[in-house]
Amino acid sequence: MIVEPLENLARTHTCGELTAADIGKDVVLLGWVHRVRDLGALVFVDLRDRHGLTQVVARDNDTLVANAKQLRSEFVIAVCGRVEARGADAVNPKMKTGEVEVTANAIRLLNEAKVPPFGIADDPPISEDMRLKYRYLDLRRPRMQHNLALRHRATMEIRKYFDEQGFLEIETPMLTKSTPEGARDYLVPSRVHPGEFYALPQSPQIFKQILMISGMDRYFQIVKCFRDEDLRADRQPEFTQVDVEISFATEDLVFSVLEPLMDRLMAIVGTQAPRPFLRLPYAEAIAKYGTDKPDLRCGMEIRNLSDAFAESNFSVFRTAIATGGDVRGFVVPGAAKYSRRELDELVEQAKQLGAAGLVWARASDAGVQSPALKAAGEGAIRTALERAGAAPSDLLVMAAGAPEATSRMLGQLRLNVAKKENLLDPDAFAFLWVVDFPMFEWLEEEGRYEFMHHPFTAPLESDRHLLETDQGRARARAYDLVLNGSEIGGGSIRIHDQSLQQLVFKLLGISDEEARLRFGFFVDALVYGTPPHGGIALGLDRIAAILCGEASIRDVIAFPKTTQAVDLMAGAPSAVSEKQLRELRIKPV
């Protein structure tokens, strides 16, 4: 069988659409050989394209059958034939097209294929480096085709929605100016200006604010951003933001635009995003869940149980409380049945998370049990169980120490327990806004404050007076959108007043001179009638991953990089020629 040109053969149907309604039609199918079942004088070929599988049968024609026998996995073929009903006992209920088959009268080989390093048809578990090296084959698998199609639908829905809401999609530069704060920049050398560099944008932040100054009113952009930091399952060096900015915005306005969008995205996977979303102040999120991105699918709220132990003889807890610490804990539902070994494991986990120790307690039929029973007294333990709301079937875990550190540790433990106990329903979608972030974060090593969000974030009006007196306590008009414990977006109401902006730069230790050097054009622009404005940036990769039920954003990106920021398929990064370096006047250090 020889490879032939396509010529004027046109596809009449995809491989996923033929049904009993098409019986009797003459069709042309084009696609990849998924599998061949050679029964001697009768050969079945499953033909595959992005839309599905159709069974092709070759028989009653010696040349045709002989050709079909030579087909191998992933050969590209054209099939001309007639749609026929399968016999009652030959119907395949597992296939969408299983009621019919195409009886071929001609099979044209369009291209051969080398034996692939892994089978597409078998869908085996393949190691990720193999998948990434042969990404073009990995992307042929139904899982990836489904993921990329779902991502496409989400993208289209987003564009449609913002268009309906009167937003303009405006592109901003990829070659822009480095700003040393935040993440490390990817730099691009300028040939025309030796020794000078562009930076790839970490986000279009300043440009979108300038678009508000320009009167664009409502802007969005689905845009690549670049950050040269270490990678994670949910972090790639280049990733896609849905960037949004609104003039005359308040938090309420931003939320009222975003929440219906989330509902539309949920509709793609047949569910909803009940509105309005919960708004949880940052401080409360830390206290109750030990994180600024709580997963609300699993309950297990962290409680302050200091009261129960303040008067007790249990010195570990009493000392912690006396030195300004707290006893905090949460209830693991149904875990009173934990074995000694499971309990020890919990304690061990807590220690690995940095806890000095972990005390558990339960009040089952056998009476109150806890390693601290003797030291703390049954009364204190009973009070703690009661305060925490523990039922007889539940287990209470407690730790003592500095309030925030204790909550953060318990928050980690809470997530571990939730995973172990399968409390995180994969079909549930728990949205919330985390609001009232601190303006600044104290950097211990550098002995100075740093902005938590970015330097253009406005303070809460009520906290504005704290900026110069107690900046560590000042809260910002910043918010994060959290879905199932994943930060899928973050934004703020911005500063639109030049003097306030200069004050914030000053508080961050950025001198006037420095501010001018880095943000001069932006500060200049602020004085020409800047409307109050604010916005948000959504992590499209993370949203797509959650919609697809994938644990890693690599599975919703066509060509992702490894955790070492390498493209295993393209082989990037790589050395470049001397000539290129000379042109750029760059010498490796």
Added chain:
RNA sequence: GGGGUCGUAGUUCAGUUGGUUAGAACGCCGGCCUGUCACGCCGGAGGUCGCGAGUUCGAGUCUCGUCGGCCCCGCCA
């Protein structure tokens, strides 16, 4: 930068206490088969045990180093 884990046939893996010729499944190649659909049956080929040192009479197995994948901490305005 740090911690954890993995690396054996094309692929996914097994490989006992350090001991003969390193196995299985799928895939691949050849043959048979007219109703299969993860077709079946018969036969066959296929290995730098990631790489490099070391210990040992002997290393897939133990030690050190190194490279790579993944997860986490730091980092990620």
